[in-house]
Amino acid sequence: MNTKDILHLLSQVVHPEKNKDIVSLGWVQNVQIGADAIALALHFPSQRDPFANTLGQQCERLLKETYPTHSVQVDLQFAAVQRAVKTNAAPKDTLPEVKKIIAVMSGKGGVGKSTVSVNIALMLAQKGYKVGIVDADIYGPSLPKMFGVEDEHPTATEDNLIVPVEKYGVKMLSIGFFVKPADALLWRAPMVVNALKQLLLQAQWGALDFLFIDMPPGTGDIHLSLVNELKLAGAVVVSTPQQVALADARKSISLLQHESIHVKILGVVENMAWFTPAELPQNKYYIFGKAGAQRMAAELQLPLLAEIPLVQSVCEDGDAGIPSVLQEGAVKDAFEKLTDNLQLQLTLPS
Numbered sequence: 388m389n390t391k392d393i394l395h396l397l398s399q400v401v402h403p404e405k406n407k408d409i410v411s412l413g414w415v416q417n418v419q420i421g422a423d424a425i426a427l428a429l430h431f432p433s434q435r436d437p438f439a440n441t442l443g444q445q446c447e448r449l450l451k452e453t454y455p456t457h458s459v460q461v462d463l464q465f466a467a468v469q470r471a472v473k474t475n476a477a478p479k480d481t482l483p484e485v486k487k488i489i490a491v492m493s494g495k496g497g498v499g500k501s502t503v504s505v506n507i508a509l510m511l512a513q514k515g516y517k518v519g520i521v522d523a524d525i526y527g528p529s530l531p532k533m534f535g536v537e538d539e540h541p542t543a544t545e546d547n548l549i550v551p552v553e554k555y556g557v558k559m560l561s562i563g564f565f566v567k568p569a570d571a572l573l574w575r576a577p578m579v580v581n582a583l584k585q586l587l588l589q590a591q592w593g594a595l596d597f598l599f600i601d602m603p604p605g606t607g608d609i610h611l612s613l614v615n616e617l618k619l620a621g622a623v624v625v626s627t628p629q630q631v632a633l634a635d636a637r638k639s640i641s642l643l644q645h646e647s648i649h650v651k652i653l654g655v656v657e658n659m660a661w662f663t664p665a666e667l668p669q670n671k672y673y674i675f676g677k678a679g680a681q682r683m684a685a686e687l688q689l690p691l692l693a694e695i696p697l698v699q700s701v702c703e704d705g706d707a708g709i710p711s712v713l714q715e716g717a718v719k720d721a722f723e724k725l726t727d728n729l730q731l732q733l734t735l736p737s
């Protein structure tokens with residue numbers, strides 16, 4: 388038995404869509420024949436192929452039937468993986484059908500990343516865009532609650548793509564659907580990054596105009612890897628006007644602007660900019676300080692995308708799983724301005 392015999396045998400395996408056999412397509416590669424083992428790679432020129440598993444199984448079955456004394460190993464390889472090995476230049480991961488991936492970061496926890504991500508996503512969906520959102524906060528996922536889908540369990544397609552949960556016209560996946568925060572505490576950063584990339588890259592998003600990533604708080608290894616390895620259209624930085632939040636927001640900005648990373652910062656969102664009681668809608672109380680994020684944005688020459696007021700209903704809506712932009716009012720107006728400015732920034736050169 389030699390490579391030619393193997394190729395001859397596998398030329399019976401036909402790709403149903405291309406209507407050609409996998410040998411003529413040049414997909415059978417790296418055939419290795421040992422005394423009692425056969426190994427080969429099936430190389431797909433795309434990032435995924437709906438027939439990959441079936442074709443792999445057909446090859447295995449044929450080889451095992453023909454050479455029953457040999458063990459058989461068929462490796463499925465996809466274009467992105469091969470390119471990484473070949474060039475060694477670590478190409479950025481991307482999703483061909485997703486036009487823009489945008490990370491939402493803050494540095495400090497609890498300043499409103501998730502609230503901002505969810506409401507921007509919804510606002511854009513209401514304007515008719517196709518939008519997805521990923522909850523990347525493995526230690527404290529909150530999107531399932533904010534969308535009111537905590538009891539949902541995402542399913543998988545036949546070719547093992549995760550099917551996002553859809554609510555309010557937005558497709559959503561949360562790491563919280565798959566990993567309990569208590570278990571996540573034991574995970575090291577590379578494991579978290581792998582799980583998150585799988586969630587992002589092996590899901591059936593379909594065609595999307597925007598995919599938002601609601602990042603965990605902080606500026607650690609997880610953030611570094613994600614912003615470095617994904618092809619992002621840009622990042623939004625959220626901060627309250629408070630000094631401690633601003634200091635952490637600056638760390639996020641430094642990370643994004645680092646010369647080896649260089650992700651475009653689409654702008655700063657000042658969340659909880661002032662408090663307005665429902666019964667006194669004209670009054671503004673600057674409980675976390677006045678215009679702190681606005682000043683930071685000006686100093687760093689970054690756009691201020693919007694000031695979002697601190698309104699009791701935002702918190703209640705988040706807990707109730709009904710995002711605030713679904714109702715008319717000051718919060719919806721602020722998010723309308725935010726999305727308009729965000730879209731403007733996306734059109735400008737970096």
Ligand SMILES: Nc1ncnc2c1ncn2[C@@H]1O[C@H](COP(=O)(O)OP(=O)(O)OP(=O)(O)O)[C@@H](O)[C@H]1O
Pocket residue numbers: 493495496497498499500501502503524527529602603604658659695696697698699700701702703705706
């Ligand atoms: N503008 C606002 N007005 C009122 N409450 C708000 C506002 N923005 C956020 N909140 C509330 O503050 C809390 C923290 O917000 P959120 O979960 O969005 O922050 P986060 O930055 O994502 O937090 P974490 O770092 O834990 O992921 C939530 O209870 C949310 O409902």
Ligand SMILES: [Mg+2]
Pocket residue numbers: 500501502524529601602
């Ligand atoms: Mg959050």
